[in-house]
Amino acid sequence: MEVVLRATAMFAIVYLLVRMLGKRELGQMTPFEFIVMVVIGDLIQQGVTQNDFSLTGAALAIGTFAFWGLVLSWMSYLSPRAARLLEGEPRVIVHHGRVLADSLRRDRLTRAEIESEMRLAGIASLGEVAWAVLEPNGKISFIRRSDLPEEAPGED
Template identity: 65%
Template sequence: MSRKVIRKAIRAPEGAFDYQRKVQPLPRIGPFQDRLNTSLTGGMLAIGTFAFWALTLSWATYLFPKLKNALEGEPRVIVKYGKIIEANLRRDRLTRDEILSEMRLAGIGRLANVEWAILEPQGKISFISKDSTATPKHVADDIV
């Protein structure tokens, strides 16, 4: 804004808000402005669309198991035997600090105490400590 506009706004008998309203009026939507927020048909259409796609994609993943990995994702190993797998971090756009933060929230103090860390399809990170004897079935030894 220029100094002249600011001076006019200060000297104007009405407040600055009213002055801006005159300079830049609100857009008009038309005769349907009142009925825009109260449309039952629009709401039902939106709910129906979401429900349709949720059921369609769920049914598609049930019928075609190979499609499940593309739509829902698969678990990915991000820490193996206490070492972070950088390639998987880059693929999932995670940082080392995010892994360490989640690890602390899980009650694990050091990265060396982690046997496996797995990024689940829902976005949660599961940690298996070295104290535990469990090894994930879906994790093969050749994953890098």
């Protein structure tokens, strides 16, 4: 039972830590941030299982983490309020070609990161963006301005 209580406490700590770290995808992490997350995983294991190296202790710890993950998932599914609290909400970061500095600061994003994501989406300049939204999963969605002239396909 002690392993289950320790796993529950560590789950809550890790969940809060990940929420505080912000909306970054694994691919957007710096090498140092990735290493920190791996080290945290090892520290969690030590804190949860203490000196219990048994298969039963490991199974209980994994089962507890899976249980709480499932509970939070169901809470998000069943309640929009819980979903906003647990998963976060989308945040507008560009509006009609203008970068919203407050939103960038809140999510620790740089203009260079937005421009990089724009290029990956095939958008050449901020002037082409009606809206850019940082989604709860860390991805950035771009909506092009509709008042721009359509580009004619090039002839070869």
